[in-house]
Amino acid sequence: MSDQPLGIFDSGVGGLTVTREIVKVLPGENIIYFGDTLHRPYGSKSLKNIRYYTEYIARYLLEERGCKALIIACNIASIAGQKTVENKYSRPIMGPVEAGVREAMKMTRNNRVGVVATSGTAESGVYQKLMSSMNGQVQVFAKGAPCFVSFVENGVFTGKAVQAAAEKYLGSFKGTEIDTLILGCTHFPYLQEVIQKVVGPDINLIFPGLTMALDLKATLSQKGLLRESTKAGDREFLVSDLKSLFPGFIKYGEKFLGMGSLFFKEESIY
Amino acid sequence: MSDQPLGIFDSGVGGLTVTREIVKVLPGENIIYFGDTLHRPYGSKSLKNIRYYTEYIARYLLEERGCKALIIACNIASIAGQKTVENKYSRPIMGPVEAGVREAMKMTRNNRVGVVATSGTAESGVYQKLMSSMNGQVQVFAKGAPCFVSFVENGVFTGKAVQAAAEKYLGSFKGTEIDTLILGCTHFPYLQEVIQKVVGPDINLIFPGLTMALDLKATLSQKGLLRESTKAGDREFLVSDLKSLFPGFIKYGEKFLGMGSLFFKEESIY
Numbered sequence: 301m302s303d304q305p306l307g308i309f310d311s312g313v314g315g316l317t318v319t320r321e322i323v324k325v326l327p328g329e330n331i332i333y334f335g336d337t338l339h340r341p342y343g344s345k346s347l348k349n350i351r352y353y354t355e356y357i358a359r360y361l362l363e364e365r366g367c368k369a370l371i372i373a374c375n376i377a378s379i380a381g382q383k384t385v386e387n388k389y390s391r392p393i394m395g396p397v398e399a400g401v402r403e404a405m406k407m408t409r410n411n412r413v414g415v416v417a418t419s420g421t422a423e424s425g426v427y428q429k430l431m432s433s434m435n436g437q438v439q440v441f442a443k444g445a446p447c448f449v450s451f452v453e454n455g456v457f458t459g460k461a462v463q464a465a466a467e468k469y470l471g472s473f474k475g476t477e478i479d480t481l482i483l484g485c486t487h488f489p490y491l492q493e494v495i496q497k498v499v500g501p502d503i504n505l506i507f508p509g510l511t512m513a514l515d516l517k518a519t520l521s522q523k524g525l526l527r528e529s530t531k532a533g534d535r536e537f538l539v540s541d542l543k544s545l546f547p548g549f550i551k552y553g554e555k556f557l558g559m560g561s562l563f564f565k566e567e568s569i570y
Numbered sequence: 571m572s573d574q575p576l577g578i579f580d581s582g583v584g585g586l587t588v589t590r591e592i593v594k595v596l597p598g599e600n601i602i603y604f605g606d607t608l609h610r611p612y613g614s615k616s617l618k619n620i621r622y623y624t625e626y627i628a629r630y631l632l633e634e635r636g637c638k639a640l641i642i643a644c645n646i647a648s649i650a651g652q653k654t655v656e657n658k659y660s661r662p663i664m665g666p667v668e669a670g671v672r673e674a675m676k677m678t679r680n681n682r683v684g685v686v687a688t689s690g691t692a693e694s695g696v697y698q699k700l701m702s703s704m705n706g707q708v709q710v711f712a713k714g715a716p717c718f719v720s721f722v723e724n725g726v727f728t729g730k731a732v733q734a735a736a737e738k739y740l741g742s743f744k745g746t747e748i749d750t751l752i753l754g755c756t757h758f759p760y761l762q763e764v765i766q767k768v769v770g771p772d773i774n775l776i777f778p779g780l781t782m783a784l785d786l787k788a789t790l791s792q793k794g795l796l797r798e799s800t801k802a803g804d805r806e807f808l809v810s811d812l813k814s815l816f817p818g819f820i821k822y823g824e825k826f827l828g829m830g831s832l833f834f835k836e837e838s839i840y
Contacts, residue, residue: 345608345811345813346813349811419816451717453614454717459734460737461717464731464733468729541615541619543615543690544614
């Protein structure tokens with residue numbers, strides 16, 4: 301079973317930022333990445349529809365491909381469908397929300413935490429609820445940044461348009477005195493440079509990817525599922541619509557991620 | 571049959587710019603508008619997948635709802651699926667490409683025409699092919715502007731981010747000496763102000779909507795399908811995912827379009 305791949309999925313290429321951390325922490329693992337480019341962006345869709353896609357992809361990765369664990373990299377997919385998937389399968393299922401929250405609670409000094417995410421995640425109230433349940437003192441400010449995903453999928457990580465959008469979306473954190481900002485969307489680490497510049501150097505940016513990778517390692521180890529190999533594992537990158545994967549992204553994404561060549565194939569699972 | 575509604579569809583709210591022109595030219599017609607917000611944006615998807623959605627929505631509007639004519643407002647849906655739909659149904663089916671091209675050929679003085687569209691439409695080569703077949707002298711320059719649709723769907727029609735994106739996308743027309751620019755995506759008329767400012771006042775912008783509405787009137791009249799009513803027709807606005815319809819769009823869209831209240835309902839056709 302330890303040779304079976306890890307299944308990682310996202311609405312598009314955002315989950316590659318999580319994959320990068322998993323590859324660093326668990327280099328020997330075989331990986332199947334699935335980007336649902338046919339249905340991206342998820343961030344604005346109804347939870348009912350996102351749950352349907354999440355269950356569909358989980359079935360493909362866990363049943364058809366026999367993945368030993370499932371990493372739901374996408375925040376809104378985890379919010380919409382992780383519980384249903386956990387109830388159906390006994391294999392480890394992981395999402396980014398808890399990891400991000402745990403990390404933020406460790407980092408904040410003044411108990412004022414911001415979350416920037418897609419509209420769906422920001423409006424879901426999930427981050428707010430989870431943080432309040434862990435610490436009644438914490439104040440959470442969540443803000444949607446709907447156009448960020450579109451920039452990333454197009455391979456636009458910096459420049460005037462991103463800068464203007466970041467100023468527009470992040471401007472509302474002014475006056476909140478947050479000292480910690482969770483990037484509640486797997487696409488946003490690509491925009492880290494611009495985001496950090498706009499919010500200023502005193503605010504800690506939280507990417508759940510590394511915490512997720514460390515949690516995953518602990519879980520696999522505990523269940524005897526670690527693949528202890530000195531050779532790098534196989535990595536397969538799949539998308540549901542190859543045309544929707546922009547050459548612009550591949551060009552800049554490969555450089556940004558540093559995981560080597562991103563060779564994507566289309567897999568018609570729907 | 572003349573009381574039967576017109577069916578108009580688009581990937582989202584872009585087709586409302588065409589609907590506005592149809593309402594002006596044919597105020598007595600009953601209209602069912604369908605925005606496939608669950609699957610937007612279409613512009614980057616493979617033609618195979620867009621064809622599937624186009625056929626599905628055509629079946630809903632023409633068979634289930636008995637529409638007397640179908641207006642495919644979305645450029646890429648018309649490119650991907652109009653022929654298949656025309657082969658299946660004997661009712662009038664209209665798309666924006668031919669209307670835009672005819673209008674541009676009338677307007678250009680120097681036979682240099684630009685097309686700004688979604689990546690899918692720009693790369694399809696359809697505008698280039700159609701114009702060359704009509705006039706061997708014409709030179710066509712097509713350019714994709716992938717983030718424009720996302721701005722519009724979010725209700726962002728002006729401002730710094732749109733301006734920066736417009737400069738980036740439209741900058742490549744510099745040096746081409748075009749005197750006419752086709753907006754080859756129904757979403758782009760919402761950004762008319764910024765687009766005109768960036769390309770300068772000497773370039774004619776072509777919106778196919780009005781030409782489509784006049785063509786439609788002629789076709790309906792010829793087939794005895796015109797609804798000659800002194801009262802305004804009924805208008806029904808449907809989307810496949812209500813959550814994906816942004817309050818921001820409704821707020822600014824109603825004002826921009828001036829067709830009165832846009833009350834959208836979700837219709838699960840898939």
